[in-house]
Amino acid sequence: MNFIELVKIEFTKVKRSMIIPLIFIAPLLVVISGVANLSRYLTPEYTNAWAAMFIQSALVYSYYLLPFSMIVVCVMIAGRETGNNGILKMLALPVNRTMLSLAKFCVLVFYLFMEIIVFLAVFVVAGVLATTSAGITEVLPIMYLIKWCVGLFLTMLPCIATMWAITVIFEKALLSVGLNLFLVIPGVLVANTPFWIAYPYCYSGYLVSCSLNAFTTSDPTGVFQLFPFLPCAILLFLFMLTLSMKKFGRKEMR
Template identity: 30%
Template sequence: MSFLSLLGIEFRKLRRSRILFILLLPVAILWLPSILNARVNLTPAAAAISPEHNFLIQGYMGMAWFMIPATFIICTVLLTQTERKNNGILKMLALPLDPGRLCLAKFVVLLSFGVIQLLMTAAAYYISAAAATHLLNYPFILPLSYVLPITGEIYLASLPMAAVFWMLATLIRTPVFSIGIGLAAIVPSVLMINTKIWFAYPMCYPFYTLMTEYGRLSPGIFSACLRPLPLIPAAAAVTVLCLTVSCIQFGHSERSE
């Protein structure tokens, strides 16, 4: 069975799930307060950067720090439990296919959820910025050429983190434990971005990426910047290691029973 066929099967399995609602809910939760509190961006306390940039950064902060990681965690559990329910994983493994390839197909589906959610985030930003502009008569809308690259950088920075969460969901069969460990791993991100070894903690990559943009706009707030070294080697090593472990262990416990 080809990899594309596996992808098609995985997407069809989720047709009746509430995955789009799971992806949309965090976006709505974060951007609605941004509209209601948009006036704060015009106060002297927020004058470190322009109101329109502050509106974007503040809205993206919650997504980069907590909502995107939390959504990945929930989606990893959803993908694994879909197979484990009614022994579906055993039926899949009984077919003439490589378990590692099936594991990678599910991971690609997981990454597609990240694309969808970040596109929703960008769309919600423009809707919120337009609403705030109308309410306060101030142009909060930034050009697409600025918003999309930031959104893309946050997504790319989240890939190693997604690999870590996918490995946890593959290794830990109990959903409560998998979700609990994943959520607990998100919290230290705020502390890790201020250390010299931030690159060793992939859960902080999306938030660190956003904060470097904040620091570029206002150097006095966050002085660090994104450098290819040591970020790219560390991110690549984490991603490859976690995916290797996931592919080796995927379905292992079910086959051994």
């Protein structure tokens, strides 16, 4: 069984799960509340309305709601195997367990991508309604929005790799959810310390915080720096992904 077939099987397993409705909840909540709060202050003379609305919506989303929803998705994907000893049945087949873990992670990445697409789509619709009702004629900065959404996706990859590794290591859903939530909550505090670079749970939030700093000030020190972030993020991503592949199904193989 090759890797592509494994990925197809994993998508089939979660086809009838509640993951699709779940990835709509966080974007809808944060965008509607964020745009609605800011729209009360919008006037026809308001400048950079789109950037202001995006930052208003993305701050809470990147620090909390996006990671929270990904924690649930991790548990739901892992639960397809842990329930009713499904992992034992799967490993009884001629399947490489490391490749099986990687296939599940690819499904997780797909749902991360889908949620950010939903966030972008919902934000554009809400933004158009807000700017139209306020009489603002500012052109929709689609490339600006896509750039920051791509940034959210990429900076979330080390985070979900860590979440997935914890979900694999701690097989009990309550333990994995509790530990991941415990690590997400202080993200906004860690982002304001020099240690943020080694804390993947705050990467996306830190990115949005940098965009807020660039929007409100002209301080060049607040711009998101790729170095040394990029090497550290890549190393963390590869380490956590490798750890999850090594640990997946190890207990059942004994």
